Amino acid sequence: MAHYSKTYSSPAQLVSLLQSRGLHVENVARTENYLRHIGYYRFSAYLYPLLTIPKENHVFKTGAAFNQALDMYHFDRQLRLLMFNEIEKIEIAVRSAIVNITSRETGNPFWMTDPSCFYDASTFTKTKQLIDAELAKSREDFIEHFRSTYSDPYPPAWMLAEILPLGVLTRIYDNIKSNQIRKKIAQEFSLGMPVFNSWMTIITVARNNCGHHARVWNRTFALRVLTQRRMTRLWITIPVNQKKAYFSLCIIKYFLNIISPNNDMKAKIDTLLSAYPSIDTAAMGFPRGWENEPLWQ
Numbered sequence: 001m002a003h004y005s006k007t008y009s010s011p012a013q014l015v016s017l018l019q020s021r022g023l024h025v026e027n028v029a030r031t032e033n034y035l036r037h038i039g040y041y042r043f044s045a046y047l048y049p050l051l052t053i054p055k056e057n058h059v060f061k062t063g064a065a066f067n068q069a070l071d072m073y074h075f076d077r078q079l080r081l082l083m084f085n086e087i088e089k090i091e092i093a094v095r096s097a098i099v100n101i102t103s104r105e106t107g108n109p110f111w112m113t114d115p116s117c118f119y120d121a122s123t124f125t126k127t128k129q130l131i132d133a134e135l136a137k138s139r140e141d142f143i144e145h146f147r148s149t150y151s152d153p154y155p156p157a158w159m160l161a162e163i164l165p166l167g168v169l170t171r172i173y174d175n176i177k178s179n180q181i182r183k184k185i186a187q188e189f190s191l192g193m194p195v196f197n198s199w200m201t202i203i204t205v206a207r208n209n210c211g212h213h214a215r216v217w218n219r220t221f222a223l224r225v226l227t228q229r230r231m232t233r234l235w236i237t238i239p240v241n242q243k244k245a246y247f248s249l250c251i252i253k254y255f256l257n258i259i260s261p262n263n264d265m266k267a268k269i270d271t272l273l274s275a276y277p278s279i280d281t282a283a284m285g286f287p288r289g290w291e292n293e294p295l296w297q
Contacts, residue, residue: 011032011035011036012032014032014035014040015028015031015032015035018031018060018066021058021059021060022059022060023047023060023064023065023066024066025066026066026067031066034070038073042213043069043073045215046069046070046072046073046215047060047069049218049280049283050068050069071276071278072217072279074276075217075272075275075279076215076216078272078275079217079245079272080209080210080213080216081210082268082272083206083207083216083248083249083252084210084211086252086256086263086265087203087206087207087210087252089259089260090203090255090256090259091166091203091207093255093258093259094166094169094170094189094200094203094255095161095162095166095169097188097189098169098172098185099157100158101184101185101188102117102157102176102181102185103157103158105180105184106181109156109157110152110154110156112131112160112161112172113131113154113160117177117178118175118177119176119177120175123171123174123175124175126171127168127171127172130168131160131164134163134168135163140162140163142155142162143155143159143163166200166203166207167204167208170197170201173197173200179193189258190231190232190233190258191228194226195226195228197226198225198226199225199251199254199255202221202223202225202247202251203251203252203255205223206248206252217245217279217283218244218245218280218283218284219244220243220244221243221248222243223243224242225242227242233254233257233258234254234257234295234297235250235294235295236294237293237294238287238289238290239287240285241285243285244283244284245285246281246284246285246286247285249269252265253266253296254295257295266291270291
């Protein structure tokens with residue numbers, strides 16, 4: 001295995017390099033400024049679609065311009081903001097369902113830190129360590145108030161759920177001992193347990209990508225997604241690539257239609273796509289005629 005031998009290049013050197021590879025740069029000073037503030041490594045993902053095949057040759061297609069990549073970068077940022085905004089609503093609803101249903105069914109406000117409520121002891125130990133870590137760093141008023149008012153070692157589940165990341169909460173859900181409880185939570189969203197689980201993983205990954213400003217528009221996600229044959233609510237009928245952004249958008253829209261039946265997600269996507277007409281929606285996994293799907297009506 002070889003050592004990494006590339007050295008640092010200044011924005012000016014990088015612009016010269018891109019030009020030597022056939023990229024049209026409209027304004028050198030402006031381009032240097034963008035690379036200085038975005039970072040070449042992050043931005044190179046948006047230059048990649050403009051390369052000829054084989055990509056390893058680093059030669060740009062005829063007519064490829066820096067502004068095209070910049071358009072993709074701005075589009076991707078707007079798409080992330082759109083997704084993040086909608087995922088927030090789903091996250092709140094899912095937290096609420098997990099906490100309310102489990103608290104009601106167990107009759108135990110402290111079920112989240114009670115080992116008898118979970119079937120796998122080592123998973124419980126791990127999630128409890130994550131709860132401990134979040135509690136230790138939390139400066140939320142309601143946590144401080146609980147600490148100063150009550151002698152219990154842990155706050156009730158509905159308080160803990162507010163400070164836990166979504167990924168931790170779905171891991172807690174996975175480990176709930178009662179099949180019946182997990183089923184009731186999934187049914188709140190008209191899904192079977194395996195599919196609810198799988199779709200929440202997609203939501204969590206999408207949320208983390210958006211939160212860490214990672215590229216989403218033409219990314220291929222490595223996760224294998226479960227679907228169910230009989231859907232009781234509106235869903236898609238055209239077969240699509242489940243590893244592309246479009247499928248994640250479909251899952252977000254599915255949850256939103258339950259949580260917020262009059263949501264305007266379709267209008268937001270339409271507005272975004274019309275603002276960036278050069279964006280290749282096929283690279284995002286959008287099939288032809290997607291807007292006529294039952295889900296998007």
